[in-house]
Amino acid sequence: MKRLLFSFIIALLINPILVQGQDSQAGDQSARIMHKKIADSLFVLSHGNTNAVLFIDSDYALMIDAHNEEAGSAAYRYAGRLSPLQPVKFVINTHYHADHTGGNKFFFDSGATIIANMGTYSNLLTSMNEDQIEEAKKQRAELKTALKLEGKTEKGQKLAKLLSQSLLKDLEKDADYPILTFSNNLNWELANETIDIATVSNGHTSEDSYVYFQNKNVIATGDLFFNGSYPFIDLKYGGTIEGYLKNIDALLGLCDDNTIVVPGHGPIASINDLIQYKRMIEYTWKGVSMDFLLNKTLDQVKANKSITAQFDAQGFGKGYMSTSKYVEMLYQEASKKYTKSKK
Numbered sequence: 001m002k003r004l005l006f007s008f009i010i011a012l013l014i015n016p017i018l019v020q021g022q023d024s025q026a027g028d029q030s031a032r033i034m035h036k037k038i039a040d041s042l043f044v045l046s047h048g049n050t051n052a053v054l055f056i057d058s059d060y061a062l063m064i065d066a067h068n069e070e071a072g073s074a075a076y077r078y079a080g081r082l083s084p085l086q087p088v089k090f091v092i093n094t095h096y097h098a099d100h101t102g103g104n105k106f107f108f109d110s111g112a113t114i115i116a117n118m119g120t121y122s123n124l125l126t127s128m129n130e131d132q133i134e135e136a137k138k139q140r141a142e143l144k145t146a147l148k149l150e151g152k153t154e155k156g157q158k159l160a161k162l163l164s165q166s167l168l169k170d171l172e173k174d175a176d177y178p179i180l181t182f183s184n185n186l187n188w189e190l191a192n193e194t195i196d197i198a199t200v201s202n203g204h205t206s207e208d209s210y211v212y213f214q215n216k217n218v219i220a221t222g223d224l225f226f227n228g229s230y231p232f233i234d235l236k237y238g239g240t241i242e243g244y245l246k247n248i249d250a251l252l253g254l255c256d257d258n259t260i261v262v263p264g265h266g267p268i269a270s271i272n273d274l275i276q277y278k279r280m281i282e283y284t285w286k287g288v289s290m291d292f293l294l295n296k297t298l299d300q301v302k303a304n305k306s307i308t309a310q311f312d313a314q315g316f317g318k319g320y321m322s323t324s325k326y327v328e329m330l331y332q333e334a335s336k337k338y339t340k341s342k343k
């Protein structure tokens with residue numbers, strides 16, 4: 001420990017920027033955390049292009065998101081270095097995805113309470129138990145088919161009993177740590193800041209939260225904003241493109257020209273970046289929808305480069321969502337929306 005401290009001081013003397021900007025000696029060596037101070041007591045801790053936020057109040061600190069499992073311990077140590085006197089006591093998860101929640105356990109083990117909205121908690125549990133639940137659903141379907149064949153015979157009655165016992169919720173295992181949940185909004189009055197945590201629905205996932213630091217005029221959006229890349233919308237877990245656009249409107253309603261917008265992924269942004277992002281989604285969504293309504297196949301839509309060309313040229317397809325995956329997702333949404341309305 002002393003040696004670490006010693007080499008830290010030496011490194012600080014030699015190259016202060018390097019030491020302040022990178023975690024080269026704590027936690028997982030492969031997990032490099034970078035930080036940027038965005039306001040007094042407020043920092044963005046990045047791992048690759050994923051962002052978490054650290055706020056340091058007078059007695060304790062809190063994090064918005066915890067990075068993935070690989071980077072969680074490095075993020076925890078990094079926060080401790082930026083805030084040596086005020087430990088991280090709370091981690092607020094914006095949504096359930098592992099690149100934002102995988103590090104929860106490191107913070108929890110060190111005494112922090114994890115906070116999330118109900119939807120995030122439920123999605124976290126479901127995703128943890130996904131395979132098990134899929135298997136159970138299959139078994140239930142088989143039982144139901146067998147039951148139909150057997151009717152009210154003795155075997156049928158036994159099958160019916162088995163079916164009633166196979167409740168899915170009983171199969172779920174609990175999370176590794178408790179999560180404190182809230183259903184809509186959480187307003188938090190701290191000594192030096194007022195924080196609003198709001199739930200929005202059916203955007204990136206079934207339920208996401210964004211966090212607004214009122215006095216500092218900073219919004220941590222979670223994955224309601226992928227700055228500079230196409231968004232991933234988790235259709236399997238209740239995300240929708242139209243909800244996603246509405247959620248962006250909710251963010252825009254809070255922003256003025258001076259608001260600092262911290263996206264879930266990508267560089268720190270302003271209201272204008274968010275407006276451009278929304279326009280990009282509207283434009284591509286409209287393009288794919290129109291092609292769908294012209295009865296074009298997915299391959300034909302993908303071949304229509306005019307929908308995404310201007311954004312591809314800016315590098316939008318180089319994030320988690322390639323252009324191809326993004327167009328596929330929009331196509332899936334269009335088929336859901338317009339097949340229903342055609343009937």
Ligand SMILES: [Zn+2]
Nearest residue numbers: 095097204223
């Ligand atoms: Zn996400």
